[in-house]
Amino acid sequence: MFALDAQQLTKAYKGGFQALKGVDLQVEEGDFFALLGPNGAGKSTFIGIVSSLVRKTSGAVQVFGHDLDTDPEGVKSCIGLVPQEFNFNLFLPVLEVVLNQAGYYGIPRREARVRAERYLRQLDLWDRRGTEMRKLSGGLKRRLMIARALVHEPRLLILDEPTAGVDIEIRRSMWSFLRELNAKGTTIILTTHYLEEAESLCRNIAIINQGEIAERTSVAKLLGQLHTETFVLNLKGCVSELPELGGFVLQHLDDCTLEVEMNRDHTINGLFEALSRNGIEVISLRNKQNRLERLFLELVDRRAAGLEGRA
Amino acid sequence: MRRRLSDWHRYWVTFQTILTKEILRFSRIWVQTILPSVITTTLYFVIFGRLIGERIGTMDGFAYLDFIVPGLVLMGVITNSYANVVSSFYSSKFSRYIEELLISPAPNWVILAGYVSGGVARGLIVGTAVMLVALLFTEIQIHSALVTLVICIMTAVLFSLGGFINAIYANSFDDISIVPTFVLTPLTYLGGVFYSISLLPDFWQAVSLANPLLYMVNAFRYGLLGVSDIPIGVAFGMILIFILVLTAFSLLLLRRGVGIKT
Numbered sequence: 001m002f003a004l005d006a007q008q009l010t011k012a013y014k015g016g017f018q019a020l021k022g023v024d025l026q027v028e029e030g031d032f033f034a035l036l037g038p039n040g041a042g043k044s045t046f047i048g049i050v051s052s053l054v055r056k057t058s059g060a061v062q063v064f065g066h067d068l069d070t071d072p073e074g075v076k077s078c079i080g081l082v083p084q085e086f087n088f089n090l091f092l093p094v095l096e097v098v099l100n101q102a103g104y105y106g107i108p109r110r111e112a113r114v115r116a117e118r119y120l121r122q123l124d125l126w127d128r129r130g131t132e133m134r135k136l137s138g139g140l141k142r143r144l145m146i147a148r149a150l151v152h153e154p155r156l157l158i159l160d161e162p163t164a165g166v167d168i169e170i171r172r173s174m175w176s177f178l179r180e181l182n183a184k185g186t187t188i189i190l191t192t193h194y195l196e197e198a199e200s201l202c203r204n205i206a207i208i209n210q211g212e213i214a215e216r217t218s219v220a221k222l223l224g225q226l227h228t229e230t231f232v233l234n235l236k237g238c239v240s241e242l243p244e245l246g247g248f249v250l251q252h253l254d255d256c257t258l259e260v261e262m263n264r265d266h267t268i269n270g271l272f273e274a275l276s277r278n279g280i281e282v283i284s285l286r287n288k289q290n291r292l293e294r295l296f297l298e299l300v301d302r303r304a305a306g307l308e309g310r311a
Numbered sequence: 312m313r314r315r316l317s318d319w320h321r322y323w324v325t326f327q328t329i330l331t332k333e334i335l336r337f338s339r340i341w342v343q344t345i346l347p348s349v350i351t352t353t354l355y356f357v358i359f360g361r362l363i364g365e366r367i368g369t370m371d372g373f374a375y376l377d378f379i380v381p382g383l384v385l386m387g388v389i390t391n392s393y394a395n396v397v398s399s400f401y402s403s404k405f406s407r408y409i410e411e412l413l414i415s416p417a418p419n420w421v422i423l424a425g426y427v428s429g430g431v432a433r434g435l436i437v438g439t440a441v442m443l444v445a446l447l448f449t450e451i452q453i454h455s456a457l458v459t460l461v462i463c464i465m466t467a468v469l470f471s472l473g474g475f476i477n478a479i480y481a482n483s484f485d486d487i488s489i490v491p492t493f494v495l496t497p498l499t500y501l502g503g504v505f506y507s508i509s510l511l512p513d514f515w516q517a518v519s520l521a522n523p524l525l526y527m528v529n530a531f532r533y534g535l536l537g538v539s540d541i542p543i544g545v546a547f548g549m550i551l552i553f554i555l556v557l558t559a560f561s562l563l564l565l566r567r568g569v570g571i572k573t
């Protein structure tokens with residue numbers, strides 16, 4: 001059984017804008033899934049339909065076997081949603097926000113209190129339980145959205161850009177929190193514009209572009225598609241003349257920094273040996289660009305070029 | 312869809328949660344929600360009852376002050392139940408926290424029942440407060456507590472539904488004050504709060520009968536004083552029909568997601 005199974009989902013907004021053009025997407029139970037795509041691709045629209053905030057124009061959705069059309073309550077009970085935009089009553093204290101959400105899901109007050117405390121503690125918000133929402137910083141609000149989404153212990157957690165505007169430390173702690181949650185069995189779908197996030201968290205991935213799925217694969221496979229990798233090397237001492245190295249393409253960024261593009265069937269060991277032979281010493285190296293980022297841009301570009309070709 | 316016992320329990324918890332949230336909301340800001348009606352009606356009692364009322368003499372056989380008590384109480388109930396639902400539901404739309412409910416498995420009728428009950432709660436609290444103020448000025452004996460209470464609740468339900476529909480269509484905070492100012496207040500004033508329609512010429516009596524507020528004010532006056540311009544059964548029937556129509560309409564709007572789903 002799929003955690004999420006969407007078939008031929010379309011959405012035309014009022015005014016006729018076609019935000020989704022027949023999206024088919026399956027997410028396995030237990031998966032950690034990334035939904036990527038440029039701004040306006042339709043990610044939030046897709047999530048909105050699955051979580052009953054947006055009305056679909058056509059198509060079908062099943063969540064853990066519950067059909068959105070015939071058993072919406074069943075679908076909603078399975079899903080926890082962390083939306084892209086804050087949607088809080090800013091005049092309520094933190095604890096009450098979580099308790100109300102629990103109540104809406106039908107969790108009796110006594111049990112709701114236990115759970116609210118558990119999740120607020122896990123997200124480091126328990127000390128703030130009496131604080132009014134409008135006094136929380138953006139990062140804390142993001143974390144509260146996660147606590148609120150977990151209070152009914154959903155089997156599928158959907159997060160729409162959960163780490164937007166969150167500092168590095170909180171982002172890392174969110175990551176480990178989500179990893180743990182996934183390890184304990186919660187299926188997670190997230191959208192993000194930080195590809196590093198998708199690469200580090202997710203197993204499977206779909207790229208959506210202009211309302212269509214452009215790619216649906218595993219993160220490992222996607223990265224495997226890359227034929228070349230580019231590294232930036234910081235040199236000890238500068239070199240003015242670049243040697244010719246077979247299989248590696250060297251370029252100056254400045255006198256003391258090199259860019260190396262290498263084929264996948266060459267190794268970094270090989271690169272260093274060749275450099276040593278030519279008396280070039282390397283202090284440090286980094287990936288020129290997030291690898292996924294490059295693939296992403298390639299896919300989106302290819303797609304855009306294809307569309308133009310057709311038009 | 313077949314429902315199990317656990318579903319009904321879940322609905323009950325959801326309903327309680329919405330109602331409690333609503334009661335807390337207006338209690339926290341009681342200076343804006345409860346107090347104004349109490350002050351306005353006290354002024355009405357002082358001015359129309361004490362100062363001017365003495366010169367008016369009796370109406371339908373009652374001292375003028377006693378005659379206006381039911382109308383003023385009901386006016387408090389009407390304005391407050393309407394205002395509560397329209398502003399609470401509209402705020403939840405405006406700040407988008409209505410989404411907390413929309414993503415939850417709460418059926419539409421539970422959401423509606425929760426908000427309407429919140430409006431009824433505020434209506435009844437204000438109604439009771441105004442009644443207590445009235446008792447400082449008059450010594451009316453309640454003719455029928457049952458009729459009084461039932462009419463009061465039914466009226467509160469009806470206007471809570473009205474507030475709900477208004478909130479669904481509202482796109483700005485201005486939109487939530489248009490109906491109260493341009494429809495509700497005139498209809499209440501012309502609904503016989505301050506006079507018996509028997510004082511009007513035939514033509515205006517007939518026109519008044521088209522005003523639904525007239526039926527409520529009179530039924531309520533019957534409950535308190537035992538007099539009415541309208542047969543009490545007709546009044547009950549009218550209110551009930553209005554409630555049913557507005558409930559059906561509200562549920563239809565929720566089902567279509569009008570104003571709350573894109």
Ligand SMILES: Nc1ncnc2c1ncn2[C@@H]1O[C@H](COP(=O)(O)OP(=O)(O)OP(=O)(O)O)[C@@H](O)[C@H]1O
Nearest residue numbers: 013017019037038039040041042043044045046573
């Ligand atoms: N309520 C709406 N009415 C009309 N068009 C809309 C509405 N909501 C979204 N759209 C349009 O639908 C398209 C998809 O929007 P959506 O929010 O799903 O994109 P997204 O992939 O989530 O983008 P982002 O990364 O910026 O969040 C956009 O072109 C957007 O302008």
Ligand SMILES: [Mg+2]
Nearest residue numbers: 043044084160
């Ligand atoms: Mg989005």
